[in-house]
Amino acid sequence: MPVSMSESWQEKAAIKRAQVDARIPESFRLREEFLRGTESSSTSVLDIPAKCGILSPEEIAITENYTAISLAVALATGKLLAFDVATAFCKRAAIAQQLTSCLTEIMFDQALKRARFLDEYMKKEGHPIGPLHGLPISIKDSFNVAGVQSTLGYISFIDHAPADKNSPLVDILLSLGAVLHVKTNIPQTLMTADSDNHIFGRVLNPHKLCLSAGGSSGGEGACVAMRGSILGIGTDIGGSIRIPALCNGIYGFKPSSDRIPYSGQTSAGRLGSPGFPAAAGPLANSFADLELLMKSVIDARPWNLDAQALAIPWNTTGVEKKSKLRIGLLKEDSKWPAWPPVRRALDTAAKKLADAGHEVIELDPNKTSLDEGFIIAYESYALDPTQQAGQFIAASGEPMTESLKRTLVGSQALLMRGGNAPGSDVFDLNVRKRDYQRRWNDVFVSLNIDVVLCLGAQTTAPPHDTFGMVPYTAAWNALEFPAVIVPFMKADKTIDTEDLATQDPEHPYSAEEVHRAPLAVQIVARRYHDEKLLEASQAIDTCFRA
Incomplete structure (x- = not known):
């Protein structure tokens, strides 16, 4: 609910936080003994949901022993009720929020x-409403849900009215049977890899409270890791998503952009x-669940709700199932x-794949430099x-967050x-981008490689506010x-x-x-080789995992 413009930004933030916190039922609240961790603690909180006493043994089993695919089967066959599943995941999301601050909006009443x-x-009907029937799914704060705010961590957005309609993806998820119970936390501007806002x-x-949860979908990362949702968007x-x-x-x-409908969100920047x-x-938490979400949404013909969504059906029949892959190995860029x-992790992965009989071809990191693509990205x-x-x-x-300040400094240096x-x-930028795409396409074609195996970041989850640039x-x-x-693996x-x-x-390193x-x-x-990639x-x- 909007607050008065006469209040300070600190007061507005406190009121909004209190409104969200009030939506956690008393029976879902952790005892003080479980709330001692802080952002400087080196402890893990992954074990707290199972030992805090809020979840029954059945609810622990529901939230820990299923993938999205197997949970959908249990719901579709009547082994589990959607209400029991939603209750279990609402409890677990509430626990995750108290331990990691991963949520922005709590929609437990609507979910139940x-x-x-x-x-x-x-x-009544004897069959599920769709392939996601009863699955509790969390969504990033930018997605609009009718009657719920999308503040994106901006104090100025607190005065905005709740959304008057759903994002197209939200409508599709609901049509497929999903239960949307929470929206998740993000960084100020959504353009930094540390999810923090005022x-x-x-x-x-949740693995180690003193480390970053990443960004900008950092709340999704923490919520899914805590098993506060069975799938996140x-x-x-x-x-x-990847960080x-x-x-x-x-x-x-x-x-690939627009395979999943993107429009109808609240924007953190200029449209x-x-x-x-x-x-x-x-x-x-399960690889196969990625495809469940992709196939279910694309089979729902999202292009009928989102004019930007590609009218490309999900098609795995044309994907050759190879027992042995040709994998391009791209090692670190010396600049990063x-x-x-x-x-x-990358070296071990490459060796494990080669030992299993896959063909691993090392690529020249200078021939198609990631640094070049990174500069193109930041100019964009x-x-x-x-x-x-x-x-x-x-x-x-309100002031900028520390992570945003760091990102801006790094961006300016990169652009210089x-x-x-x-x-x-902009014309020249697009020419350089197309040439970069052409050269990378040539790498795939000339070497006949199926995929590229590479680093996801320079670092593991680093200490807070230090993620920096994302080449x-x-x-x-x-x-x-x-x-x-x-x-x-783990460090x-x-x-x-x-x-x-x-x-x-x-990025000073501390083992x-x-x-x-x-x-x-x-x-x-x-x-657009999404099916082949998965x-x-x-x-x-x-x-x-073998």
């Missing part, structure tokens, strides 16, 4: 009402950018040195001469190195290539010692600080 409707539908605070990493224009996935040890898929488009996509555990981000996001911040008098003034020649994700956005994060201070680190003043942080690799395919990545993930 929806679940009752779904159970009545099943009883309304809802900082998202903490994020957006990605520079790594905003939270790698920070929180889960799977994240950035599809109409001539740069490349963002993408919406899933985060999950990787931390020892990140480098070890800087095209708005009005700096609309800055205006949204200034409107309330690129040598092109932001917006000076290993943003370059693929500039190419408009689909990419998926696959969790693989180990006894192996990933500090003497192995490359000197990097922007102790990131010990046991999740590691991951990124897998990439050409534009097919190949599933085989790679299976190899990792």
